[in-house]
Amino acid sequence: MKTRMRLGFLLGFLLWSILWIPSAGFGEEIAVIANKAFPADSINLLDLVEIYTGHYVVYQRFKIQPLDQSDKEVIKRIFLSNVMNFSLEGYKSHWQKWTFKTGRQPPAVVQDSKEVIRDVQKEPSGLGYVWSQDAQGVEGIKVILRIPVVNNQR
Amino acid sequence: MRQLINLLRVAFPLLMIVMIWTAPCQGFEFQGFGAVTAQARAQSTDSGPYADPKLDEADGAFSIGQLDFFVSQPIGDRLDLLTEVVVEADPSTQEFGVDLERFQIGYLFSNLLTIRAGRIHTPLGFWNATYHHGAHLQPSIDRPDIIKFEDDGGLLPVHLIGLSANGYQRLGPIITEYDLAVGNGARVDGGGASLDGIPGSATLTPNSVSDNDSRKAVAFHVDFRPTGLPDAGLGITGYLDRVEIFDLTPTLSDEVNQMILGGDVHYDHAPVQIIGEYYDVRDSQRLAAPLSGLQGTFHNSLFFIHAGYMLLDQLTLYARYEQQNVHTDEGTRESVDPYFNAIGAFDRKKIIGGLRFDISLNSAIKLEARHIDPRNYDEYQEYAAQWTIAF
Numbered sequence: 001m002k003t004r005m006r007l008g009f010l011l012g013f014l015l016w017s018i019l020w021i022p023s024a025g026f027g028e029e030i031a032v033i034a035n036k037a038f039p040a041d042s043i044n045l046l047d048l049v050e051i052y053t054g055h056y057v058v059y060q061r062f063k064i065q066p067l068d069q070s071d072k073e074v075i076k077r078i079f080l081s082n083v084m085n086f087s088l089e090g091y092k093s094h095w096q097k098w099t100f101k102t103g104r105q106p107p108a109v110v111q112d113s114k115e116v117i118r119d120v121q122k123e124p125s126g127l128g129y130v131w132s133q134d135a136q137g138v139e140g141i142k143v144i145l146r147i148p149v150v151n152n153q154r
Numbered sequence: 155m156r157q158l159i160n161l162l163r164v165a166f167p168l169l170m171i172v173m174i175w176t177a178p179c180q181g182f183e184f185q186g187f188g189a190v191t192a193q194a195r196a197q198s199t200d201s202g203p204y205a206d207p208k209l210d211e212a213d214g215a216f217s218i219g220q221l222d223f224f225v226s227q228p229i230g231d232r233l234d235l236l237t238e239v240v241v242e243a244d245p246s247t248q249e250f251g252v253d254l255e256r257f258q259i260g261y262l263f264s265n266l267l268t269i270r271a272g273r274i275h276t277p278l279g280f281w282n283a284t285y286h287h288g289a290h291l292q293p294s295i296d297r298p299d300i301i302k303f304e305d306d307g308g309l310l311p312v313h314l315i316g317l318s319a320n321g322y323q324r325l326g327p328i329i330t331e332y333d334l335a336v337g338n339g340a341r342v343d344g345g346g347a348s349l350d351g352i353p354g355s356a357t358l359t360p361n362s363v364s365d366n367d368s369r370k371a372v373a374f375h376v377d378f379r380p381t382g383l384p385d386a387g388l389g390i391t392g393y394l395d396r397v398e399i400f401d402l403t404p405t406l407s408d409e410v411n412q413m414i415l416g417g418d419v420h421y422d423h424a425p426v427q428i429i430g431e432y433y434d435v436r437d438s439q440r441l442a443a444p445l446s447g448l449q450g451t452f453h454n455s456l457f458f459i460h461a462g463y464m465l466l467d468q469l470t471l472y473a474r475y476e477q478q479n480v481h482t483d484e485g486t487r488e489s490v491d492p493y494f495n496a497i498g499a500f501d502r503k504k505i506i507g508g509l510r511f512d513i514s515l516n517s518a519i520k521l522e523a524r525h526i527d528p529r530n531y532d533e534y535q536e537y538a539a540q541w542t543i544a545f
Contacts, residue, residue: 003280046324046381049321049384050324050329050384053384054220054329055265055322055329056264056265056322057262058264058265061264063231063232064260064544085423087424089467090423093515096291096515096544097284097285099185099292100185100224100288100291101283101284101286103226103227103234103235103236103260104226104256104348105228106225116371
């Protein structure tokens with residue numbers, strides 16, 4: 001009887017682990033990707049924040065074309081809160097003011113990670129963010145920064 | 155003929171806007187801002203001998219603010235264009251007019267250098283180069299008095315026509331952004347010493363289509379932000395120009411070498427917003443004053459501090475203190491500085507308390523109570539409400 005209980009507990013734990021651990025985000029990370037032609041193999045987090053706030057527009061004579069994901073994508077909210085330290089509304093408000101001040105345009109918004117990858121493959125100055133696993137083994141792009149996700153709500 | 159010119163002045167920008175809007179393949183980024191304001195004073199001091207000569211005419215009235223049409227467009231990889239056209243009413247004539255407030259052609263060389271040519275907002279402090287004409291984006295109903303627009307009774311030259319260079323550089327733990335501009339200096343029209351004890355009612359003019367002297371105005375602003383706290387900044391600013399003051403004839407009545415030095419602090423990340431700016435305006439008179447025969451250098455200090463706190467997602471409480479010290483003469487109630495005398499500025503304090511309710515990202519309602527203390531004149535209160543929209 002005791003052995004059955006132990007076995008049941010063990011199976012229950014395994015089942016809970018399988019269902020819960022991925023949703024908790026262990027091993028999840030956001031990959032910042034760029035076209036193969038991008039002049040650097042890595043950028044730092046501060047560069048990335050300044051690119052997505054519109055301050056940093058040229059990288060080694062390369063005019064950067066950052067891509068953003070649509071508002072309904074979970075990765076966008078995680079990217080904004082974990083990386084940019086913005087709420088979705090706060091980020092939009094920032095760009096409303098920044099465009100009015102400088103005339104610069106916010107990152108082009110595409111539908112999802114697939115479209116980000118496709119556009120970055122096509123555009124030599126393209127740069128975007130996707131889930132790390134989506135970028136694995138994809139031709140024509142390179143991962144220039146990996147950002148671990150602390151509290152993934154995926 | 156005059157009617158035709160007026161018609162063209164209105165029709166041409168509107169035609170341009172329609173063309174831009176309907177252009178099939180350019181994909182212009184077209185935006186606009188509008189506002190309706192209601193304002194009342196707690197006590198009417200219009201007819202009294204100690205009434206503030208700078209009283210806003212809108213008492214117990216609705217007014218349509220600036221209707222602002224804004225276009226920004228990258229042209230190719232490095233070129234860009236920015237225009238801001240404003241339709242606004244002149245309170246004295248009750249007629250609408252069209253002003254080209256900003257027009258800039260820019261070329262991006264690198265993060266360190268973007269060159270722009272056209273009509274820009276003078277790089278003076280933080281507010282002037284950040285909020286421009288769209289009332290929706292600025293935290294309060296009005297700009298602080300000291301940096302109001304020239305045609306709205308402003309004290310400083312907030313527009314400049316010429317060239318500007320700006321850029322961005324990270325130096326260790328500090329992000330540095332600079333803005334340097336050179337262009338037509340300002341002039342004062344309709345000024346000169348008044349004979350009846352009433353401060354001047356002249357306006358500052360940015361010399362949009364020509365310059366009345368060959369000397370150019372130079373302005374700069376450098377902003378420092380720590381990389382660890384990029385929403386906080388500390389700025390220094392300066393402006394150098396020779397300002398000529400013309401009377402109504404118009405004859406040159408005075409001339410000053412003007413040097414403005416200032417500093418600003420700003421922090422803007424929800425829920426906190428803080429903006430503080432200080433200016434030291436030094437006017438060296440070049441011609442002897444017609445009445446007093448005096449000549450000298452006059453120091454004036456202008457400052458404001460604005461603080462806001464977002465209580466809820468859409469509700470922000472804010473307060474502002476403004477002060478201008480322009481050496482108002484006790485007897486004549488006028489400034490002894492010929493520049494401030496001409497534009498009718500005098501010592502003044504203002505306290506504002508307000509509430510901003512953001513209906514959405516594109517619309518807000520602002521409510522304000524103001525206490526105005528114009529030294530040598532009666533104190534009074536104002537109440538105002540404004541509904542803004544961005545489209």
